[in-house]
Amino acid sequence: MTRLVAAEWIKIRSVRSTGWALALTLALSAGLGYLIGRSFRATFATISADPRQHFDPLFATFYSLTIGQLALVALAVLLVTGEYTTGTVGASLAAVPKRGLFYASKVLTGALLAGSVAVVTVLATFATAQAGLGPHGTSLRGAGVPAAVAGACLYLTLIFLFATGLAGLLRGPVPALGILIPLLFLGSQGLGNVPKLKAIAQYLPDQAGMVVMHIAGQGPDPRFSRPYGPWTGLAIMALWTVAALVAGYLRMRRDP
């Protein structure tokens, strides 16, 4: 398995799109994190007393991840569908004929990459967002912060793996991104809070995973509350991820 992960790692780092996607993930997350922090800081005095009292600096801190994740998800899709669009999958399966083993090595390498990128992105975003928020920010030792930081790292890793499984199922970048980008973009715009859709939309993978990052399901307003807590939400997201990875595996067993 080690040599298969090493081989997948060579594949990942030997195409230019990897560097671009990772740079974009970091730049969008940390850059927007700073700007969002700045904008909250600038308008803080004008916020009316009640919402100001419930202001959650972690919402302002991690909101930019909902945009930054789009680049990370695009990378996951390209790494899988690139095998099919370029015909590399023939060479891959000739080298590793056991398809489950090939798929597992791809998923594991992706998970290791996504996990590392997630830690860097989340910590950088946290730092820039606090710089932007200034006196309204929080610190890594603040109440609930360590859990939210850990949750955000898990969120980014899971969304990467969810995209990996979906891309394995669909095999083409257009259908995979055609589902993921609108889903995640509308998600960032509050799809899970739209009154009539909420009953179902709040269980979508990104919506369920956002609670742990304080992006959804926080505050006293019942319109934005969720019937599950942060870790249950992350577990719902993990279930989606497992389902997507299993679907991708079942498709992998079929001939390329």
Next chain:
Amino acid sequence: MCGRAARCIVAAVIEVRQLTKRYRHTVAVDQLTFTVNPGLVTGFLGPNGAGKTTTLRVLLGLTTASAGQALVGGRAYASIRAPLREVGAALDANAAHPGRSAANHLRWLARTNGIGADRVVSTLELVGLAAVAHRRVGGFSLGMRQRLAIAAALLGDPGVLLFDEPVNGLDAQGVRWIRQLMRSLAAEGRTVLVSSHLMSEMELTADRLVVIGRGRLVADTTVGELIARAGTNSLEEAYLRLTEDATAHRAGGAW
């Protein structure tokens, strides 16, 4: 047998037994049986769509057979632990990611089968791509991509080699290079199976011929026998006569 100068190759026999591959509406390979032995170049001939590529893909486990078997050294390809060390295949010149360099394409392949990085360098030299090793494959000509596919096949120094239409898109120099390469691989004792739809090319390269048409075996013979049997003096003529039936459905059809 294995002298000091000669390299010792343990080459396996390829056995295709009663192989059938059905797709929804067509039968690509129909109860095909033949054997490919070491030390020879075996030409795998047939018109376009005869089932050559499908047979090779089943041999490599890329396509599952509907019935029958395709074995290398008595085993299914998928059960070989480090397959690139035993079987090398150049099936598709366009199987490398255009954004990756030639060296990196071979590096990841080598890594999967525990092949040393020094083989990447020596194989690139062998196929004449050392100078462009770090250039991206997307900028390669078809001939260069064919050479890279052949490098990938030779990477693990395997005893069995499969080439699917290797001369497609090559210039005269490239064609001669491949011809000499296949002859020398067979002379080293390896099992070499080369598919082609060009009889003229196989006449110069192959020792034995396996001819198929519409997925069925038409002839399993030597070059000399084939001419004798067909009663003509050109192999091209003999081949066209043999596969006449297999291509008859095209007659009268517009392009």
